[in-house]
Amino acid sequence: MADPKLQFAIFAATGRLMEKRRKAVNAEVCPDYQEMRTQANAVKRHTIEHLDHYLELFERNVEAHGGKVVFCKDAPEVADFVLGLAKERRASLIVKSKSMTTEEIDLNERLEHHQLEAVETDLGEYLIQLAHERPYHIVAPALHKTKEQVADLLTERLGVPRETVIEKQTMIARAVLREKFLAADIGISGANFLVADSGAVVLVENEGNARLTTSAPKIHIAIAGIVKMIPRAQDLGVFLKLLGRSATGQPLTVYTSFLSGPRRGEEIDGPDEFYVVLLDNGRTKVLADREKRESLYCIRCGACLNHCPVYRKIGGHSFPWVYSGPIGAILTPQFLGVNHEPGLPFASSLCGACAEVCPVKIDIPKILLDLRSEVKKAEIREGTNRLERLAFMAWAWVMRHPRLYEMAGMAAASLSPSGDGGGWVRSVPLGIKVPPVDAWLSQRDLPSAPAKSFRQLWRERR
Amino acid sequence: MPARVSLFVTCIVDQLFPKVGIAVADVLERLGFLVDFPENQTCCGQPAFNSGYREEARQVARHFLDVFGDADYIVVPSGSCTSMIAHHFEDIFEKELDSLARARLLAPKVYEFSRFLIEIAGVDDVGARLDEVVTYHDSCHALRELKIKDAPRRLLGNVRGLELREMDAAEECCGFGGTFSVKFAEVSGGMARTKIDSILRTGASTVVSLDSSCLMQIQGALSRAGLPIRTLHLAEVLASR
Numbered sequence: 001m002a003d004p005k006l007q008f009a010i011f012a013a014t015g016r017l018m019e020k021r022r023k024a025v026n027a028e029v030c031p032d033y034q035e036m037r038t039q040a041n042a043v044k045r046h047t048i049e050h051l052d053h054y055l056e057l058f059e060r061n062v063e064a065h066g067g068k069v070v071f072c073k074d075a076p077e078v079a080d081f082v083l084g085l086a087k088e089r090r091a092s093l094i095v096k097s098k099s100m101t102t103e104e105i106d107l108n109e110r111l112e113h114h115q116l117e118a119v120e121t122d123l124g125e126y127l128i129q130l131a132h133e134r135p136y137h138i139v140a141p142a143l144h145k146t147k148e149q150v151a152d153l154l155t156e157r158l159g160v161p162r163e164t165v166i167e168k169q170t171m172i173a174r175a176v177l178r179e180k181f182l183a184a185d186i187g188i189s190g191a192n193f194l195v196a197d198s199g200a201v202v203l204v205e206n207e208g209n210a211r212l213t214t215s216a217p218k219i220h221i222a223i224a225g226i227v228k229m230i231p232r233a234q235d236l237g238v239f240l241k242l243l244g245r246s247a248t249g250q251p252l253t254v255y256t257s258f259l260s261g262p263r264r265g266e267e268i269d270g271p272d273e274f275y276v277v278l279l280d281n282g283r284t285k286v287l288a289d290r291e292k293r294e295s296l297y298c299i300r301c302g303a304c305l306n307h308c309p310v311y312r313k314i315g316g317h318s319f320p321w322v323y324s325g326p327i328g329a330i331l332t333p334q335f336l337g338v339n340h341e342p343g344l345p346f347a348s349s350l351c352g353a354c355a356e357v358c359p360v361k362i363d364i365p366k367i368l369l370d371l372r373s374e375v376k377k378a379e380i381r382e383g384t385n386r387l388e389r390l391a392f393m394a395w396a397w398v399m400r401h402p403r404l405y406e407m408a409g410m411a412a413a414s415l416s417p418s419g420d421g422g423g424w425v426r427s428v429p430l431g432i433k434v435p436p437v438d439a440w441l442s443q444r445d446l447p448s449a450p451a452k453s454f455r456q457l458w459r460e461r462r
Numbered sequence: 463m464p465a466r467v468s469l470f471v472t473c474i475v476d477q478l479f480p481k482v483g484i485a486v487a488d489v490l491e492r493l494g495f496l497v498d499f500p501e502n503q504t505c506c507g508q509p510a511f512n513s514g515y516r517e518e519a520r521q522v523a524r525h526f527l528d529v530f531g532d533a534d535y536i537v538v539p540s541g542s543c544t545s546m547i548a549h550h551f552e553d554i555f556e557k558e559l560d561s562l563a564r565a566r567l568l569a570p571k572v573y574e575f576s577r578f579l580i581e582i583a584g585v586d587d588v589g590a591r592l593d594e595v596v597t598y599h600d601s602c603h604a605l606r607e608l609k610i611k612d613a614p615r616r617l618l619g620n621v622r623g624l625e626l627r628e629m630d631a632a633e634e635c636c637g638f639g640g641t642f643s644v645k646f647a648e649v650s651g652g653m654a655r656t657k658i659d660s661i662l663r664t665g666a667s668t669v670v671s672l673d674s675s676c677l678m679q680i681q682g683a684l685s686r687a688g689l690p691i692r693t694l695h696l697a698e699v700l701a702s703r
Contacts, residue, residue: 314649345514352602392509445685
């Protein structure tokens with residue numbers, strides 16, 4: 001919030017995405033939008049509750065097509081698999097298409113640590129890789145970068161002349177990345193969906209880089225969270241429609257790839273080897289929690305970020321993990337533990353805009369409230385934040401005793417600055433030091449207490 | 463025999479905005495209801511619930527159930543408190559079956575003020591007059607948890623002399639959010655200023671909502687900015703003549 005220019009840019013960019021989505025889900029162009037949400041929610045619920053079955057089915061079908069499924073528990077296991085394969089195949093260069101899952105496990109850093117170069121090929125991802133940053137937004141990783149900043153970045157890192165026209169910047173990146181595509185030994189993608197009955201990885205994108213990543217190199221590795229599963233190819237339609245509309249306001253993205261297995265005998269393109277890495281990394285732990293497992297329905301459209309008034313003020317890098325915004329606020333404590341960043345579930349006005357736009361109907365405010373309760377339980381166990389708890393205990397006591405409540409109200413009113421009601425004050429009398437009051441006054445004026453409370457007025461009225 | 467209506471004014475109206483409660487009572491009495499104010503009422507427990515203190519919320523909610531247990535209708539001049547009682551008592555009493563049963567009996571009797579007027583009193587014109595240009599702020603819990611969108615607009619639309627101008631960000635949060643407003647004061651204040659920008663674009667002289675908490679946030683920020691725009695609760699508009 002310290003940078004007003006950045007804040008305005010984020011506010012404007014998310015505002016444009018909101019407007020695009022609004023037009024795309026409008027009843028005129030998308031009359032069955034609400035039914036699609038209900039359907040998507042039901043499919044996700046069913047899949048998550050029968051995930052073991054669908055994981056096995058998926059594995060069988062991938063292998064029937066000549067591919068291989070690798071189950072990984074955590075980040076090191078994924079890195080070990082990729083490094084091991086790269087070593088066996090004498091690979092040195094990897095191209096990657098956009099994948100939040102690999103961001104989640106810091107895959108690039110882990111590979112670089114072993115002198116394996118991994119180049120991001122989605123334009124936004126490429127830019128933040130050059131800048132050594134993490135994605136600012138689930139869908140638009142470089143949302144926060146102005147074209148001037150991109151110009152400086154390209155000049156600094158690639159030594160090219162400074163260029164501020166976006167199309168020309170794209171051409172600069174494209175020229176670099178084409179070479180990488182041609183030279184790469186391995187292509188790593190994420191997955192938007194895994195289709196169990198087809199053993200297929202589905203990728204949606206607008207730039208065509210995912211298509212190149214998964215077809216130009218001899219080896220394709222798709223890395224996906226286990227919860228990306230959907231049962232059948234025929235379930236895909238509703239998700240593709242919802243994802244594009246919710247993310248960028250597109251009825252469908254420019255490219256949708258349906259990838260099942262390596263290149264077969266008669267085919268002219270495609271990889272020789274096809275691997276699907278299925279990552280747990282905490283997902284089964286979340287799945288075990290009946291109350292909050294719907295958090296795993298997320299299809300990473302980013303609509304909740306765009307519509308969140310808090311995200312729009314503070315931006316993606318203020319969040320503690322790669323998943324930012326409302327979905328990040330519920331995933332982070334569940335994956336990393338409520339003590340990781342205990343303030344996070346509280347950083348919401350509970351306005352509910354996120355749940356309203358969520359294409360799979362995740363009740364984010366309810367989960368935030370559950371997490372808040374878990375944070376407080378942990379504090380009580382550990383004996384921390386005692387003062388706040390005491391204050392709420394005292395408050396609850398007063399609220400159960402109406403006479404006490406009335407007296408407390410009168411006492412507070414007598415301390416109030418003017419006491420005549422209707423006035424708004426900029427400060428409280430010297431000597432009164434209540435942190436929440438100070439915090440309120442740092443931004444807004446405070447109403448002065450009225451001369452009489454409602455109950456006093458009511459008694460006089462009778 | 464006129465229908466009896468029990469008024470839950472909410473703690474914020476009782477302590478800070480008593481005129482709102484009087485306005486609610488005025489409107490209801492003019493429509494012929496017998497208005498009752500159970501004097502033992504305090505709060506619905508929402509501040510504790512939203513802050514993660516479920517046990518403290520339950521204690522206060524039980525008190526609410528005791529006070530309003532035999533009400534026929536409970537009218538509340540707040541979307542947020544209505545939603546707490548009608549929806550979230552379910553959550554906090556999940557494992558307390560006796561209270562859960564009482565909360566479930568109570569829930570269908572709890573009405574946010576504008577919804578009560580439209581659905582139970584069956585009026586959308588209360589005979590009010592206010593010569594002003596107003597804009598209406600959708601409070602989040604009324605809009606998204608109670609699905610109240612048209613009722614207040616219909617009521618405002620029938621006030622003589624009143625011109626309703628929609629703001630472009632009517633449905634965006636004002637940034638109050640209970641303890642959020644002080645725990646994340648800077649973000650909350652920023653949200654209020656965004657709201658004010660939208661209010662200013664309408665040229666309205668008055669902002670109307672059905673939650674006094676939102677109005678405290680909006681008026682506090684308007685006052686800090688030195689802007690000559692006032693806020694009124696819907697009940698205050700409907701009580702004016």
